[in-house]
Amino acid sequence: xxxxxxxGVFTAAQxxxxxxxxxxxxxxxxxxxxxxxxxxxxxxxxxxKYIILIVAYSVLLLLVPYVLDYRGxxxxxKHAVQQQRCPDLENxxxxxxxxxxxxxxxxxxxxxxxxNGNRSDTKIHIYLHATWRTGSSFLGELFNQHxxxxxxxxxxxxxxxxxxPGDAASLQGAVRDMMxxxxxxxxxxLRLYAGSxxxxxxxxxxxxxxxxxxxxxxxxxxSKRDVGLVQGDVCARCPPRDLTELERECRKYRAVVIKDVRxxxxxxxxxxxxxxxxxxxxxxxxxxxxxxxxSRLKSKLALVRESIQVLRSKKHADRYRRLLAPGARANxxxxxxxxxxxxxxxxxxxxxxxxxxxPPWLRRNYMQIRYEDLVLRPVDELRxxxxxxxxSVSPExxxxxxxxxxxxxxxxxxxxxxxxxxxxxxxxxxxxxxNVEQVNQVEAxxxxxxxxxxxxxxxxxxxxxxxxxxxxxxxxxxxxxxxSRS
Numbered sequence: 438x439x440x441x442x443x444x445g446v447f448t449a450a451q452x453x454x455x456x457x458x459x460x461x462x463x464x465x466x467x468x469x470x471x472x473x474x475x476x477x478x479x480x481x482x483x484x485x486k487y488i489i490l491i492v493a494y495s496v497l498l499l500l501v502p503y504v505l506d507y508r509g510x511x512x513x514x515k516h517a518v519q520q521q522r523c524p525d526l527e528n529x530x531x532x533x534x535x536x537x538x539x540x541x542x543x544x545x546x547x548x549x550x551x552x553n554g555n556r557s558d559t560k561i562h563i564y565l566h567a568t569w570r571t572g573s574s575f576l577g578e579l580f581n582q583h584x585x586x587x588x589x590x591x592x593x594x595x596x597x598x599x600x601x602p603g604d605a606a607s608l609q610g611a612v613r614d615m616m617x618x619x620x621x622x623x624x625x626x627l628r629l630y631a632g633s634x635x636x637x638x639x640x641x642x643x644x645x646x647x648x649x650x651x652x653x654x655x656x657x658x659x660s661k662r663d664v665g666l667v668q669g670d671v672c673a674r675c676p677p678r679d680l681t682e683l684e685r686e687c688r689k690y691r692a693v694v695i696k697d698v699r700x701x702x703x704x705x706x707x708x709x710x711x712x713x714x715x716x717x718x719x720x721x722x723x724x725x726x727x728x729x730x731x732s733r734l735k736s737k738l739a740l741v742r743e744s745i746q747v748l749r750s751k752k753h754a755d756r757y758r759r760l761l762a763p764g765a766r767a768n769x770x771x772x773x774x775x776x777x778x779x780x781x782x783x784x785x786x787x788x789x790x791x792x793x794x795x796p797p798w799l800r801r802n803y804m805q806i807r808y809e810d811l812v813l814r815p816v817d818e819l820r821x822x823x824x825x826x827x828x829s830v831s832p833e834x835x836x837x838x839x840x841x842x843x844x845x846x847x848x849x850x851x852x853x854x855x856x857x858x859x860x861x862x863x864x865x866x867x868x869x870x871x872n873v874e875q876v877n878q879v880e881a882x883x884x885x886x887x888x889x890x891x892x893x894x895x896x897x898x899x900x901x902x903x904x905x906x907x908x909x910x911x912x913x914x915x916x917x918x919x920x921s922r923s
Contacts, residue, residue, distance in 0.1 A: 562620045562715050562746060562806055563826055565696035565751075566703055566788075567722040568781050569740055570732035572808040572863075574855050575841065576722050577696035579819060581648050582837060583828055584662045587690035590643030592619055592627070593699045599630035601742060604751035607725050609705045612697075614705075619695060620715055624680040624689035639676035645669035646855065649686055664833040666855065701714060701747070703788045703803075717802065718825065721788065724808035725892045726883040731867035734875075737774045744777035775878070782883035789889050807890065812842045812860035 508912070562834040563580070567573035593612050600608060618626040628636050644650045646669055652661040656675035659667060687693065700706065709717050733740055792803060804825045811818045815838040823830050844857030867876075880887065880894050887894065 449892075498898075501531060502518040530547035547644075547681075559716050562717045563692065563694045563720060564616065564700075564709075564717060565694065565707065565720050565722065566700060567696070567698050567730070568784070569698050569743070570729050570736065571698075571723050571724040572811070573696055573698060573723050575858075576720075576806070576808075576811065577694070578666075578841075579773060579822065579834075579838060579857050580692075580694040580696075580826075581646070582664050582834060583692075585690060585828060586692045586694050587622075587649055587687045588647065589619060589641070589693075590647065591697045592642060592695065593697050593759065594642040595627060595630045595640070597699060597743060597746065599632075602746060602749065605699070605701055605743075605747045607748075608699070609701060612699055613705055613709065616695060616700075617709055617712075620693055620709075621718070622684045622693070624684050624687075627680065636680055638680065638683055639677040641683070643783065643861075645672045647672075649690075650683070651675055655682060655686060657802045664831075664837050692828060694826075699743075701784050704791055707796075718804070719799075719880075720804045720806060720822065720825070722806055722808060722811075723785065723890050725864070725867070726778070726782055726887060727867045727871060727879050727892075728808075728864065729781070730775070730875065730879050731870050733774045733778060735870075737770045741770050741773050744773040747777045747780055748773065772918055775875075779882045782886045785886045786889070787888070805870075809864050812858075812863060815839055815842050815860075 506810035528791065565573060565577055565580070567576070573718045577588065577590055580586045581590070593615060596611060596615060597603075597608065600611075615626050618624075626643075627640060628634055631640055638644055638650050638655065641647065646667045648659065648661055648667060650656065651667050652659040655678050656672065658671050658675055703719060703721065706717070706719060709715055710719065792799065792805070804822075806818060806822065816835050818833060820830050841857050842860040844859050871879075876895055884894070
């Protein structure tokens with residue numbers, strides 16, 4: 438009995454102990470479950486506080502410079518109200534605010550005549566926008582002869598030669614930056630492509646026919662006031678001058694004119710036209726694509742390198758690679774020149790579409806001119822050009838432009854040399870020198886450009902257009918002879 442009693446007591450004690458342990462464990466578990474939410478909540482609250490502090494600190498960092506900058510601008514604005522506005526900026530904004538683009542016909546004639554009084558007191562910068570073999574050298578020479586113009590002939594040629602075989606599209610930004618420096622009479626940019634720091638006027642492309650370089654005070658061979666072509670062999674005897682002297686001469690002139698053929702898209706000039714300190718105006722020269730193609734084929738060996746640069750642009754790379762195929766090697770130079778002509782027409786069409794939409798930066802700062810109009814009505818077109826450029830016309834300049842279009846022929850052993858030409862032969866020489874296939878090819882991929890510019894296709898010329906044009910030219914020549922005799 439005693440043993441059984443002891444066993445019962447021991448069993449009861451064990452049961453009690455187990456109940457106590459279970460109760461303790463249950464209480465601990467409940468405590469843990471209660472403590473866990475409290476710790477998580479505290480952690481989340483701390484995270485929110487940190488986020489709020491970080492955001493507040495960031496906002497404070499942003500507000501401090503803004504407040505300081507706002508105070509500075511407020512002080513400048515109060516001071517600026519008391520000063521007169523910049524006249525260059527006023528004139529430029531007046532040009533940009535107009536709704537038209539050079540009057541009713543879109544060539545800038547009426548707009549230029551209306552704004553002469555507002556723009557003539559500022560320095561003028563003009564870019565002659567053209568392509569190869571369009572008669573741009575003759576157009577540039579009309580500005581080279583003017584006594585108030587500092588003229589540069591294709592200064593970007595040095596860059597293209599130095600960066601060959603870089604494609605034309607990739608060079609457009611460099612061309613624009615170089616043009617900006619040259620318009621400001623900063624010629625140090627030429628040293629970047631000369632390979633030497635000692636660069637003289639003899640490095641400037643076309644320097645032997647430049648009226649400023651070959652005239653006093655840089656050279657005693659000519660006078661800038663005298664109208665007439667500069668002979669290269671005479672100017673070649675002029676001593677080379679440092680570019681700093683040329684920069685000083687550039688700053689003396691009221692107008693700076695640059696003629697080049699390496700801007701493929703007039704839109705590239707947008708930053709320069711928008712710059713109120715430049716007062717830049719653009720004159721774009723067009724010519725019958727068939728005449729351009731004929732002249733390019735005549736000078737194809739001299740144009741191969743630059744035609745390759747045009748064709749190597751990224752969007753035309755496939756076409757360039759096709760020309761490298763073995764089957765195209767027979768007339769490779771002609772193929773390069775012909776393919777580049779197609780891209781030239783594409784560029785012309787893009788320019789005309791841009792002008793038709795009349796962007797604000799182009800209004801009244803743009804003028805179109807056709808080579809045919811320039812050589813058939815030289816005096817009228819000369820006056821229109823100078824009126825757009827705010828330049829005066831003298832009888833000597835009118836006589837000069839007449840003589841330059843009354844030469845005895847068109848062919849020349851030196852096609853890049855400026856000389857007196859027969860205007861009629863210059864216009865219609867392509868009819869005798871291009872075959873039917875070449876004419877059809879140009880008319881096919883330049884058809885829209887020809888339509889926009891008013892050039893008739895060959896099938897229309899057979900209906901009597903050619904005879905009427907020739908009769909009109911003969912009457913015009915007779916009238917001009919009568920005027921010159923009187």
